[in-house]
Structure formats: C-alpha cells, structure tokens
Amino acid sequence: MNRLRIGLIATFVAWVTVVGLLVAPPVAAHFQVRQGEYELTVGWRVEPAIVGSLNGLDLEIQRHLANNTTVSVLGAENNLTATLKTGPATVLKALVPQDNRPGWYTFDVIPTVAGAYSVHLVGRLNTTIVNVTVDLDPVAQSSDYQFPVSEPSATDLQNSIAQLNAQLATLQGLLTALITLAVVAVLVGAASLAFAIRTLRAMRRTP
Incomplete structure (x- = not known):
C-alpha cells in the first residue's frame, strides 16, 4: 500500500513538473x-x-x-x-x-x-x-x-562586393591606360604618315 502511495505521489510530482515546463514561457x-x-x-x-x-x-x-x-x-x-x-x-x-x-x-x-x-x-x-x-x-x-x-552572411557578401569593386577599379584603370596608349599610337602613326607624305612630295619636286 505504501509503495502504491509513493508511486502515485511520484507520478503526480512528475506530471506537475512537465506541465509547468510546458506552460511557463522560457x-x-x-x-x-x-x-x-x-x-x-x-x-x-x-x-x-x-x-x-x-x-x-x-x-x-x-x-x-x-x-x-x-x-x-x-x-x-x-x-x-x-x-x-x-x-x-x-x-x-x-x-x-x-x-x-x-x-x-x-x-x-x-x-x-x-x-x-x-x-x-x-x-x-x-x-x-x-x-x-x-x-x-x-x-x-x-x-x-x-x-x-x-548561405553567405551579410558580412561575407559585403567583403565579396568590396573585392569585386577593387578588381573593377583596377580593370577600369588598365582600360583607361590602354585607351590612352592606343590614342597616342594613332596620333604617332598619323604624324609619321603625314611626315612620310611630305617627304615623298618634296623628293618628287626636287629636279
């Protein structure tokens, strides 16, 4: 009888504990x-x-x-x-x-x-x-x-964007340098061609 009573009390205490954990907000x-x-x-x-x-x-x-x-x-x-x-x-x-x-x-x-x-x-x-x-x-x-x-975090994405922006800036600088070099080459070529034409005409006029 005592064992049954102790078992019932233990079961009741466990049930109350579980209900308390479920009901009480963490x-x-x-x-x-x-x-x-x-x-x-x-x-x-x-x-x-x-x-x-x-x-x-x-x-x-x-x-x-x-x-x-x-x-x-x-x-x-x-x-x-x-x-x-x-x-x-x-x-x-x-x-x-x-x-x-x-x-x-x-x-x-x-x-x-x-x-x-x-x-x-x-x-x-x-x-x-x-x-x-x-x-x-x-x-x-x-x-x-x-x-x-x-998934990548916002910080990772920001770092990736910063790296891409740095690479883009480098490419833009390189492209600007190439365009400048190309323009200079065209101007030098045009000047050389004009000089060659003048020289050729001068040679033809010389008796």
Missing part, C-alpha cells in the same frame, strides 16, 4: 534590473537571436509592493520608449503590449548584423524615472545554425 538569457520599486526583465523575444530572423524585445515590468508582493504593470507603452543599438547604429522603437501576457512588452526587429546589441529604456513609471541600458545576448550568424548548406 525566459532564458533575460536580465533583471531595478528602477525604484519597479523590476524590469529584459531579453530577446526569441533565443538565440539570429541574423535575418524576425525577433524583438521581450520586456516584463513588475511593481514591488510594500507587502512583498508584485503586480504586473499595464499601460507602460504610453510612458516608455526603447532605443535599440548595435555599434554606432541606433533605432528608436515604440513599445507595444504582448498578446495574452499582461505586463510584457515588445517591438519587432530583424537583426541584420551579428554581434553585440543593447536596449536603452527611457521614460517614467508612475513617479519613478526610468533611464537604463541593458545588454542583450549577442546576435549569431545564421550560418551557425543552417544545415545542410549555409
């Missing part, structure tokens, strides 16, 4: 920052973030109350702005609430360059001023995940 590689009584959880909406794939910000805002409980913050899209940055490039994005996830906000973006990204959140939550920059997980090259054939 927040791997998200970072928490505090701004006064507000806690912000920030990350990519899809992990890992890959060049050329639709992604976006995954932002949760919770307010810590005096009774040690938290509540989701609604309507923050009206008071906060987000600036996405990678290298010297920046873009201002408007936050929108996520469907069926109260207190979560996002914006859409397709990363086109691999490397480090960050998001700068600015605004006000009630009387709390928000001004914080959070580093996001680096964006990976799509070739790291492509199979069986990997």
Whole structure:
C-alpha cells in the first residue's frame, strides 16, 4: 500500500513538473534590473537571436509592493520608449503590449548584423524615472545554425562586393591606360604618315 502511495505521489510530482515546463514561457538569457520599486526583465523575444530572423524585445515590468508582493504593470507603452543599438547604429522603437501576457512588452526587429546589441529604456513609471541600458545576448550568424548548406552572411557578401569593386577599379584603370596608349599610337602613326607624305612630295619636286 505504501509503495502504491509513493508511486502515485511520484507520478503526480512528475506530471506537475512537465506541465509547468510546458506552460511557463522560457525566459532564458533575460536580465533583471531595478528602477525604484519597479523590476524590469529584459531579453530577446526569441533565443538565440539570429541574423535575418524576425525577433524583438521581450520586456516584463513588475511593481514591488510594500507587502512583498508584485503586480504586473499595464499601460507602460504610453510612458516608455526603447532605443535599440548595435555599434554606432541606433533605432528608436515604440513599445507595444504582448498578446495574452499582461505586463510584457515588445517591438519587432530583424537583426541584420551579428554581434553585440543593447536596449536603452527611457521614460517614467508612475513617479519613478526610468533611464537604463541593458545588454542583450549577442546576435549569431545564421550560418551557425543552417544545415545542410549555409548561405553567405551579410558580412561575407559585403567583403565579396568590396573585392569585386577593387578588381573593377583596377580593370577600369588598365582600360583607361590602354585607351590612352592606343590614342597616342594613332596620333604617332598619323604624324609619321603625314611626315612620310611630305617627304615623298618634296623628293618628287626636287629636279
């Protein structure tokens, strides 16, 4: 009887664990920052973030109350702005609430360059001023995940274009030199022919 009871309890615990894993949305590689009584959880909406794939910000805002409980913050899209940055490039994005996830906000973006990204959140939550920059997980090259054939990355294409432009510039310089040489040769030939004709006429006139 005890074995049966233990088996039922173990089965129930395993079932609850599996259901929890299926229901709870993953927040791997998200970072928490505090701004006064507000806690912000920030990350990519899809992990890992890959060049050329639709992604976006995954932002949760919770307010810590005096009774040690938290509540989701609604309507923050009206008071906060987000600036996405990678290298010297920046873009201002408007936050929108996520469907069926109260207190979560996002914006859409397709990363086109691999490397480090960050998001700068600015605004006000009630009387709390928000001004914080959070580093996001680096964006990976799509070739790291492509199979069986990997496509060239944007950087590879840019390098190939730069090489082709350099070769084209060299060919254009060579063509210009050849045209110049051909023109000089024609002029020299014409001058030589004119000189020969004059010499021949002069010889005929001489008694």
